[in-house]
Amino acid sequence: MNLTLYVWRQKGPKDAGRLVRYEAKDVSPDMSFLEMLDLVNEGLVRKGDDPIAFDHDCREGICGMCAQVINGIPQGPQKKTTVCQLHMRHFKNGDTIYIEPLRARAFPVIRDLVVDRGSLDKIIQSGGYISAHTGGVPDGNAILIPKDDADRAMDAAECIGCGACVAACPNGSAMLFTAAKVTQLATLPQGRTEAARRVCVMTEEMLGQGFGNCGNHYECQAVCPKDIKVQFIAKLNREFIKARLK
C-alpha cells in the first residue's frame, strides 16, 4: 500500500518545527507502524536526508517508549494498543497520516517525534515507592491480600508510563499516570503506611513539573494502551481527601 505522511520535523528543542510531507511507498499491511517508519527512514538515508527521529525500545507493547500522536490520537487509532503493536492493515491504501510528537509543556521535544518524559520519573521519585525495610524474601502468604485488592493493584500497575494520557489531555495533566501509581501502592497493605504523604507529594510534584490539573475530560482513558481507568483518578481524589482529613 502507498501512504501520504505528514511528519513533525524539528531539529532540536529550540527549532520551531513543521510538518513535512513524505510518500511511503510499497508498505506491507503486515508491517507495524514503526516498521513503516523504518522503511521511510531507509529511503531518507539513501537520499542522504536525516531520518525521522522517534523513540522505541521493546517493540512488543510493554515499555511505552514508542508513544507518538497519529492522526491526533496519542498511541494511534487502535484502542488499547501501543504504536509498535499497531499494524498497517488498520490503514487503507492512499490514506493520509499525520504524525506528531506527544505535546505538553512537561514533555519538551528533543527532536522530531522524540520528547523528554523525564518529568514522569520525577513524579515517581517524589513518592511512588514504599520505604519499608523488606529484609529477606518473605513467606508468600505472610501478608494476606484480598483478591479484589490484588487485582486492582495489578490493573493500576499495568501503566507503562508512556505519557499518552498527558498528550491526550487538553490540560496537559498527568493525573491518570499519577493516579495509577497512587492506586497501585495505596491498595496494598505495604503501601498504606505512606499513602497520605504519597498522594499529596505526587500531585504537588505533578504541578511542579508543569503538568496541568485534571479537567475530567477522560481523554486519557480513551487513549491509554493499557486501559487504565479514570476510576483510579477518583481513587486518588478519595485518597487526597482522606489525607487532608487526617
Next chain:
Amino acid sequence: MLLPTSSVGRKLVMAATGQLIILFVILHVLGNATIYFGLLNAYAAHLHALPPLIWSFRIGLIILFSFHIYYGIVLTLENNRAKPQSYVMRNDLSATVAGRNMVWTGAVIGSFIIYHLLHFTVQITNPGLAAARHLDSLGRPDVFTMVVKSFQNFGIASVYLLSMIALWLHLSHGIQSSFQTWGLNSEQSFPIVKRLSALAAIVLFVAYVAVPVVIATGILK
C-alpha cells in the same frame, strides 16, 4: 489550608462551590414556578419580608461565586500553560465542546447574572417596568407584570435563552465532573452518573427557559 494551593484541593473547591450553586439554581427555578399559579408577587413579597433570609443567601452566594470564579480562572490559566501547543490534527475521543469551554460558558453565566440582577433586582435596565414603582392591586411590587412585559420583548427573551444554553453546557460537563472530583465514581456508577448529570442539565435548562418562552410566545400573558 484555608486557601488550597494543591491541584486536587482547588478542584475540590470548584466541585463544592459548583454543587452548592446548583442547589441554589434548583431553589431559584422552583421559585420561578410560582408564576404559573399567579403567586409570583406573593412569593416575592414573602422573600422580601425576610431580610435576614434574603441577605444570608446573597452573602453566601457572593462567597460561593467568588471562590468558583477565582479558582475557575486560575485553573484554566494553569491548564492552558501546561498545553502550550495544540495538535495540527486534533482528534477528541471523549472531551466535549462543553467540557473544553467551561471558562467561556462560565463567563457567559457570570455576565448574565450581572445583567439579570440589574434587570430584575436593581431594576435599572428597564426603569419603565420596575416593579418597585408599580404596585399590584394588593399593594405589592408587581413583579409579575415586570417579568411578563420584559419577556414580551424579543431581545430580552433571547438574552435569557442564550444564557441558559450556556448554563446547560456548563452543567452538562460540570455535574458529572464534580462527582468525579469528590471521588464518587466506580465503573458501575460512572455511566449512570454521566447520564443522570446530562439529564439534570437538560431538565434545569427546560425549566428555566420555560418562563421566557411561554411569555414570548404569548401563552402566558
